Amino acid sequence: MDHISRFPDGVLHHILSFLPTKDALRTSILSKRWKLVLDTYPILDFSWGDCAGQSSDAMYSENASDEYRQMLTKFMNYVDTSIFRFCKYKLSMQKFKLFLVLPDLELSSHLDKWVQKVIENGVKEVDFGIDLPGYLHFKKPYNMPDAIFAAKSVTVLKLFGCNVKLEESFCIKLHSLQKLALKEVHMDDHLLRRIVTCCPLIEDISLRFCWGFKKIQVFELLRLKKFEIYSHLSKPESVEIKSPSLESFHCSFTVRSVKPIVSVAACQGLKSLILSGSFVTELLLQDLVPKFHVLESLRVGDCPVLKKVKISSWRLKSLEIHSCENIMDIEINTPNLLSCKYCGSVVPVSLINAPSCHWQVEFSLMNTLDILWYMTLKEFLAKLNQLVYLHIYVYLTAIMSSLNLEDLSNDASPYVVDNVVLTVYSASPIMTYANFMDGLFFFSRPKNLFIRSTDEQKRYVEYLCGFSKRALSCCNHRKVKCWRHDLKEVKLGSFVESADGMVDYNRMTSSFFWLVKGHTHCKMEWEL
Numbered sequence: 001m002d003h004i005s006r007f008p009d010g011v012l013h014h015i016l017s018f019l020p021t022k023d024a025l026r027t028s029i030l031s032k033r034w035k036l037v038l039d040t041y042p043i044l045d046f047s048w049g050d051c052a053g054q055s056s057d058a059m060y061s062e063n064a065s066d067e068y069r070q071m072l073t074k075f076m077n078y079v080d081t082s083i084f085r086f087c088k089y090k091l092s093m094q095k096f097k098l099f100l101v102l103p104d105l106e107l108s109s110h111l112d113k114w115v116q117k118v119i120e121n122g123v124k125e126v127d128f129g130i131d132l133p134g135y136l137h138f139k140k141p142y143n144m145p146d147a148i149f150a151a152k153s154v155t156v157l158k159l160f161g162c163n164v165k166l167e168e169s170f171c172i173k174l175h176s177l178q179k180l181a182l183k184e185v186h187m188d189d190h191l192l193r194r195i196v197t198c199c200p201l202i203e204d205i206s207l208r209f210c211w212g213f214k215k216i217q218v219f220e221l222l223r224l225k226k227f228e229i230y231s232h233l234s235k236p237e238s239v240e241i242k243s244p245s246l247e248s249f250h251c252s253f254t255v256r257s258v259k260p261i262v263s264v265a266a267c268q269g270l271k272s273l274i275l276s277g278s279f280v281t282e283l284l285l286q287d288l289v290p291k292f293h294v295l296e297s298l299r300v301g302d303c304p305v306l307k308k309v310k311i312s313s314w315r316l317k318s319l320e321i322h323s324c325e326n327i328m329d330i331e332i333n334t335p336n337l338l339s340c341k342y343c344g345s346v347v348p349v350s351l352i353n354a355p356s357c358h359w360q361v362e363f364s365l366m367n368t369l370d371i372l373w374y375m376t377l378k379e380f381l382a383k384l385n386q387l388v389y390l391h392i393y394v395y396l397t398a399i400m401s402s403l404n405l406e407d408l409s410n411d412a413s414p415y416v417v418d419n420v421v422l423t424v425y426s427a428s429p430i431m432t433y434a435n436f437m438d439g440l441f442f443f444s445r446p447k448n449l450f451i452r453s454t455d456e457q458k459r460y461v462e463y464l465c466g467f468s469k470r471a472l473s474c475c476n477h478r479k480v481k482c483w484r485h486d487l488k489e490v491k492l493g494s495f496v497e498s499a500d501g502m503v504d505y506n507r508m509t510s511s512f513f514w515l516v517k518g519h520t521h522c523k524m525e526w527e528l
Contacts, residue, residue, distance in 0.1 A: 039085065042094035044118075046079050048072075048101050069103070076110055083117050093118060095125035099160070102132055108142055115145045122153045124176075129160030129183075141186060146170055149195070159185050166191060172198040178223075181206040188212045196221060210234065218243065228274075231258065242266040253277035256304060265291050272297040282308045289313055300324065322362075347376045352383045360389040369439060378443030381415050390444070391421040394436070414483070416528070420446035441483035449522040488525040 079098070086093055096118040100111075111130070118126065130142045141163045148157070149166060150173040157174065158181040165187075166172070177199040187210060196202065196218055204226045205218065211234040218227065224243040228250035238261040239251060246267040251274070253260065259279040264270065270292045275284075280303040289295065289311055297318040300309065306324045312333040319334065321327070322343035330350045332340075337354040343362040361381070381387055420440075475481045 040091055042092050043097075044082060044086070044093065044095065045097045046075075046082075047097065047099045048075060072100075072102075072107075076107065079114065080110070083114055087117050087121055091121075093121045093123040095127070095156075096123045097125075097127040099127075099129040100131070102130060105132070105140070105142060111142065112145050116147055119147055119151045119154075123151070124153055125156040126151070126154055127156075127158040128162070129158075131161050149174055152176060155179070157181070159183070161185070163187075164191065166194070174199045175201070177202055179204040179206075181208075182210050183208040185210045186212045189215050189217070193217060207231075216240065221245075228252075231255075236260045239263070244269055246270055248272040250274040251276070252302075253279065254302070264288070268293065270295055274299040274301075276300070276302045278303070278305050280306055282306065282310065286310055347373065347380050350380055350383055355385055357384075357386065359384040359387045360391075361387065362391040362393070364393040364395065366395050369436075371439075374439045374442055378415060381417075381443065387415070388418045389421070390417050390419070390446075391423065392440070394422060394424045414441070414445045414486075415443055417444050417446045419448045419450065420444060421450040421452065423452045438482065441487075445483075445486070445526045445528065446524055449524055451520045451522065486527045488527055490525075491523045492520060 085091075096114075098111075098114065115126075115128070126148065128144075128148075132141065141161055144159060144162045144164050146166055148154070150171065152173050152175050154174060155176050156179045157177060158179075160183045163186045164182075172194060174195070175198075178201050180195065180199070180202060181204075183206075189212075192213070197220070200221065201223055202221050203223050205224065205228070206226075207213070207216075207229045209230055209232055213231075213234055213236045215237055216229065216239045218224065218240070219242045221243050222245055224241075224246050226248040227241055227243075227246060228248075229239060230250075230252045232254040235255065235258045240261075240263040241249065244267065246264070247269060249264050249267065249270055249272070251262055254277065256278045258277065262275075262279060262284070264273075265288065268291070271294055273288070273292065273295060280300060285300070285306075289298065290313070294315055295313060296315060298311070298313075298316060299320040299322075300306070301320070301322040301324065303324045304326060307326050308329040308331070309321060309324075309327060310331040311319070314334075314336060316334045317336060317338045319332070319337060319339070320341040320343075321330070322341065324344060325346070327344060327346060327348055330342075330348045330352070332351070333353045334357075335353060335355065337357040339358050339360075340354065341360040341362075342348075343364075345364045345366055347363070361384070363377070381390070422440075474484060
């Protein structure tokens with residue numbers, strides 16, 4: 001017997017906990033010792049997708065194939081045997097995880113039996129999910145047995161794709177519950193309030209894409225630390241949380257017509273706030289943020305109504321604003337901000353007080369550009385003390401014809417950027433690349449340029465590196481010299497073995513471009 005196999009069962013169970021389910025199951029063939037260890041492993045993970053693979057796609061056909069049903073029957077027999085063994089020998093069960101893709105609910109009696117057995121065993125964590133064809137998944141989902149809500153030992157309860165309905169007389173006994181996670185579950189407001197009232201130890205609540213909720217209220221949970229709600233299936237009218245211990249609140253509604261009243265102002269200890277949807281307005285942010293005196297992280301995204309962001313906070317350390325398509329104005333007074341990420345298609349007018357902040361900026365270019373866009377972008381970036389990352393997504397088929405350098409003679413010096421990333425989704429002539437580079441290097445001097453694209457990548461790199469191969473005469477009759485005269489050298493990051501980790505343009509071959517297709521690193525040296 002090898003030395004590892006001699007370890008106590010508890011140690012070997014701990015080792016198995018780090019392995020994917022498939023790999024853990026394979027250990028049973030190593031020896032009788034490992035088979036015994038696996039048979040007593042207290043985490044029962046039955047994920048049908050891992051076992052069925054691509055064959056599960058056949059279930060979604062009009063009539064599930066016989067082969068699929070046979071595989072499903074074998075799998076369910078395996079689950080039966082495993083649960084029966086644990087219960088027969090009274091083995092401790094830490095976690096029960098089940099995810100099944102079913103063609104219908106003919107086998108639901110098996111599910112009811114499994115739930116009852118694991119509860120009787122004293123299981124601590126339940127992760128239960130049923131996926132049905134669309135018309136059943138939403139119209140007639142699996143009804144979760146009442147018994148799960150009387151499980152005194154359960155600390156974590158995760159449910160997916162089921163209907164939860166309890167009689168008024170039923171006594172909820174989830175006295176040990178600390179985490180409740182519901183995804184694509186049908187439940188009404190009253191039942192959620194009953195669960196909250198009967199489970200005072202809850203620390204984490206997650207409601208993802210559920211339906212049936214109208215007025216969500218969570219009160220009097222003195223240990224609640226995290227609450228999140230994502231919705232695209234229902235249209236709740238309000239979300240109201242009152243918990244002094246709440247530290248993280250995430251509220252996201254993807255349907256633009258959904259504008260619930262969100263009330264979390266009573267949660268004075270909030271440290272992390274994430275808001276997404278049409279309900280987010282300038283007034284909401286101005287009203288909420290100042291009330292959270294210990295707020296450290298704020299993320300605002302996908303807010304089509306939001307036109308102006310005005311934030312003032314002494315404690316805020318992390319800020320992210322993304323995909324708010326109508327934002328035109330940003331005013332930030334956050335002297336202790338350490339990191340900020342802005343993603344959008346519009347360059348906003350800004351007033352920023354964040355002296356120690358590291359910025360990441362992403363822009364998506366959808367339309368033809370002009371000199372005003374570049375100048376506005378340069379003005380915006382100049383207000384950022386430490387820009388460490390600039391990512392530009394190029395979707396253009398035609399960019400402006402040229403830049404008039406004489407008009408820029410009184411403009412400030414270009415902005416030094418550590419890292420610039422270009423992601424290109426266009427097929428354009430070389431002149432388009434030249435014009436775009438003129439605009440990019442008009443306002444920036446990147447130390448590292450990363451180009452991500454397909455066939456356009458080679459043309460960008462050839463255009464850049466070509467300037468080191470010839471004397472420049474482009475600005476002989478101009479007072480203002482273009483960026484080409486400041487570019488000393490361009491080296492490309494090597495994706496093959498090399499002595500210095502870099503490769504010269506002169507040494508490149510077509511095969512090299514094939515190796516790096518999709519991602520090229522240009523290390524640029526400038527005369528500054």
